[in-house]
Amino acid sequence: MTLPAVAVTDLRKSYGQLEALRGVTFEIQQGEVFGLLGPNGAGKTTTVEVLEGYRAPDGGSVSVLGADPQQAGSAWRERIGIVLQSSAMYPNLTVREHVALFAGYFSKPRNVGEVVELVGLAEKQNARVKTLSGGQQRRLDLALGLVGDPEILFLDEPTTGFDPAARRAAWDMIRSLRELGKTVLLTTHYLDEAEQLSDRVAVLREGRIVALGKPSELTGGSVATEIRYRRDGQEVLIETHEPTKVLNELTGEALARGVELEGLLVRRPTLEEIYLELTGSTEE
Amino acid sequence: MRLLLHQLRNEQRLYWRSHELAFFTFLFPVLIFVLLGSVYGNDKIKSEHHIKGSHYLLAGILGYGLASTAFAGLAIILVIRRESAILKRLRGTPLPAWAYIASTVISAIIVYAIEVIVLVALARVLFGVPFPSKVLSLVLALLLGAFAFAAMGIGLTTAIRSAEGSSAVVNAVYLPMGFISGSFWSPHAYPRFLEVIADILPLTYFIRMTRDIVLHNTEIWNEGTAVGVIAAWGAVGLFFALRRFRWEPRET
Numbered sequence: 001m002t003l004p005a006v007a008v009t010d011l012r013k014s015y016g017q018l019e020a021l022r023g024v025t026f027e028i029q030q031g032e033v034f035g036l037l038g039p040n041g042a043g044k045t046t047t048v049e050v051l052e053g054y055r056a057p058d059g060g061s062v063s064v065l066g067a068d069p070q071q072a073g074s075a076w077r078e079r080i081g082i083v084l085q086s087s088a089m090y091p092n093l094t095v096r097e098h099v100a101l102f103a104g105y106f107s108k109p110r111n112v113g114e115v116v117e118l119v120g121l122a123e124k125q126n127a128r129v130k131t132l133s134g135g136q137q138r139r140l141d142l143a144l145g146l147v148g149d150p151e152i153l154f155l156d157e158p159t160t161g162f163d164p165a166a167r168r169a170a171w172d173m174i175r176s177l178r179e180l181g182k183t184v185l186l187t188t189h190y191l192d193e194a195e196q197l198s199d200r201v202a203v204l205r206e207g208r209i210v211a212l213g214k215p216s217e218l219t220g221g222s223v224a225t226e227i228r229y230r231r232d233g234q235e236v237l238i239e240t241h242e243p244t245k246v247l248n249e250l251t252g253e254a255l256a257r258g259v260e261l262e263g264l265l266v267r268r269p270t271l272e273e274i275y276l277e278l279t280g281s282t283e284e
Numbered sequence: 285m286r287l288l289l290h291q292l293r294n295e296q297r298l299y300w301r302s303h304e305l306a307f308f309t310f311l312f313p314v315l316i317f318v319l320l321g322s323v324y325g326n327d328k329i330k331s332e333h334h335i336k337g338s339h340y341l342l343a344g345i346l347g348y349g350l351a352s353t354a355f356a357g358l359a360i361i362l363v364i365r366r367e368s369a370i371l372k373r374l375r376g377t378p379l380p381a382w383a384y385i386a387s388t389v390i391s392a393i394i395v396y397a398i399e400v401i402v403l404v405a406l407a408r409v410l411f412g413v414p415f416p417s418k419v420l421s422l423v424l425a426l427l428l429g430a431f432a433f434a435a436m437g438i439g440l441t442t443a444i445r446s447a448e449g450s451s452a453v454v455n456a457v458y459l460p461m462g463f464i465s466g467s468f469w470s471p472h473a474y475p476r477f478l479e480v481i482a483d484i485l486p487l488t489y490f491i492r493m494t495r496d497i498v499l500h501n502t503e504i505w506n507e508g509t510a511v512g513v514i515a516a517w518g519a520v521g522l523f524f525a526l527r528r529f530r531w532e533p534r535e536t
Contacts, residue, residue: 052376054532074378082376088368092301093294104290105377148377 003066005030005152005183006051012059013046020046022207023060028185030151033178035198036187039279042204044187045085048156051185052082065152078106081150083141085157091130095121098129099143106148118176119143120169135166142173152183159193171196191275205279218274226269230262288383288390295391299357309357310399313349317341317403318410320468325411331472335499338411340470343495345403346426347487348467353396354430356458358388359437360450367447371531381531389434396430421497421504428504428511429490432518436486439521442528461487486517 006028013021021043028034036044049055050062053069062069067076089098099116103109116125119139124132132140138158145153158174159167174197177184188194194201195215203211203218211218224239227246240246243266254261269277300306325338332340365371374384407413416422444453464478465471465487471479482488493510496502504511 054372054375074380077376077378080376082373084369084373084376086369087373088370090298090370092298097297101290101294102377105287105379107378144373 002030004028004063005032005065006034006185007063008047008051008060009062010060011047011050011057011062013043013050013055013057020207021050021057024204024207024209025060026202026209026212028183030183031178031181032199033174033184033186033197035194035201036185036204037189037191037194037201037275038187038204039189042279043207044189044204045156047204048154048185048187052080052154078108078148079151081145081148081153083145083153083155083158085160087141089129089137089140089144092128094126094128095132095140095143096125098140099147102144103147108149109147110149112147115143115147118146119173135162138162138166139170139173142170146177150182152185153177155184155186157187157189159188159190167193191272203275203278210278211274224269226265226267228263228265228267287379288387291379291383291387292390295387296394299391299395305357305360309352310395313345313352313399314402314406316348316468317345318406320345321407321411329470332470336411338407339413339499340495341468342403342407342413343491343498344467344469346400346494346498347429347465347491348462349399349403350396350426350429350433350490351458351462351467351487353399354389354392355433355437355440356454357395357437358392358434359440359444359454361388362438362441363444363450364447366441366530367450367533369533372533375531385438389431389438392434392437393427393430396426400426416498417501418497418503421502422494424504425490425493425497425507428514428518429494432486432514432521434521435518435525436521438529439524442524442530445534461485464488466491486514489513 004027006026008027009025011021011024012019024043024047026034036047038044046055050057051064051069053072056070064072065076065079069076093101096112096116099112103112103115113122113125116122119142121136121139121143124136129137129140138161142155142158145155155174159170162170171193174184174186184197186194186197198215200213201211201215201218202209224241225243227238227240227243227250229236229250238246238250247266250261321338321341325336325341327337328334329337329340362371371384375381404413404415408415440454440457441450444450462468464474464482465485466482467487471482471488474482489510493504493507493514496507497504
């Protein structure tokens with residue numbers, strides 16, 4: 001088995017009194033798209049910034065591409081791409097000039113025109129950054145993270161503030177990274193985004209991982225199935241881990257009595273509901 | 285080295301494209317020179333051995349230009365980039381920190397060098413100030429000043445908390461300094477307490493040294509006190525720059 005691209009063990013980090021991370025452990029395999037999902041303040045950005053080398057952990061160990069981000073130098077930075085949650089650009093440089101500028105920081109960058117094309121800014125390539133919309137600037141952010149042709153890309157809330165069409169476009173772009181064999185760590189507080197893009201998702205809550213697995217596994221496994229029906233005008237709700245058995249008994253009994261289970265409904269909670277339950281948040 | 289040149293080209297492009305910055309740090313001292321030179325250029329300055337005003341003014345404005353390009357301009361650029369997380373973004377690339385800082389300092393020095401050439405040429409054409417004869421000493425003096433003031437500018441960024449505050453703080457430091465140090469007039473004509481302050485400020489020594497070289501054909505190696513004071517101030521700036529420089533914006 002190959003070395004994981006990212007290995008995080010019992011990572012801890014505090015800001016003064018605030019414990020931002022309270023023992024976070026996960027691995028990301030090479031070529032995997034990994035989603036860190038959680039509400040604001042759960043510790044997503046802190047986790048990513050430790051991996052990027054911006055913050056020193058207080059405890060635990062971290063390895064990215066086999067190196068400790070705190071010790072790693074330029075050679076390591078050649079291999080990683082970073083898209084920060086918010087970072088300005090030079091208002092007076094054009095899109096193309098930005099990408100060319102950042103390409104120049106790397107020894108083996110991707111072709112500038114190609115990258116501009118990839119993020120869908122070909123028509124805007126000679127526009128100065130101050131004339132771009134927020135969504136276009138975010139795409140340029142992505143271009144600057146990609147232009148060094150990194151092995152692993154950190155995307156901190158890449159689509160926050162996008163309209164639905166721009167989000168779809170960004171998703172397509174991130175999917176294309178997977179096809180290139182890149183490892184991607186993506187943070188988001190959008191559940192559908194994590195579900196759509198990630199091979200695996202870690203749900204973060206108050207500095208701890210409360211769930212980790214494939215999006216499909218998060219909805220399966222431990223979660224109870226709901227069975228609802230009406231009996232004598234009363235709503236009945238059964239939550240069970242053995243829906244087949246329970247249903248069999250219910251329907252058998254109903255058939256034997258010659259009655260209909262009115263409004264019979266069998267459903268599994270959506271990922272959304274599980275997420276809200278896991279993160280302890282109410283509906284926004 | 286390749287990275288340094290790459291970044292330096294970019295710094296130059298950014299500087300000249302930022303019209304506000306280029307105006308206030310590059311053009312403004314030139315305008316002041318032309319303006320003041322025209323107003324009192326023909327006066328004789330009693331406290332300075334009856335030297336002609338415009339001749340006297342050249343060194344003062346060379347000092348003011350130094351403070352505005354290598355000190356004020358550099359500090360403002362760095363604070364704005366720090367607070368808007370551009371520096372943070374750069375730290376995430378293979379560009380080494382030293383190459384980045386060096387490129388901003390050298391870029392400021394290039395701007396200042398162009399300004400010096402413009403000022404000396406204008407002084408010759410408009411006010412008949414002869415070209416300096418001790419060119420080597422002048423170049424060395426200007427370089428010493430540029431590095432020292434750049435170090436102070438970078439050191440000053442550690443005391444500025446926000447992008448909004450950068451121009452305010454920097455102006456509050458360098459405009460009075462320019463005035464008190466005698467950029468626009470002889471400090472010998474000032475009240476005693478201002479003269480005392482002037483005697484501490486590095487710009488005072490830079491202007492005095494430059495004036496000796498430009499007008500009195502002194503060599504820089506005969507300006508030990510000035511060189512020492514300027515270098516000491518530069519070292520103080522460097523100390524704070526090395527100890528307290530931040531690459532990331534303040535956490536809010």
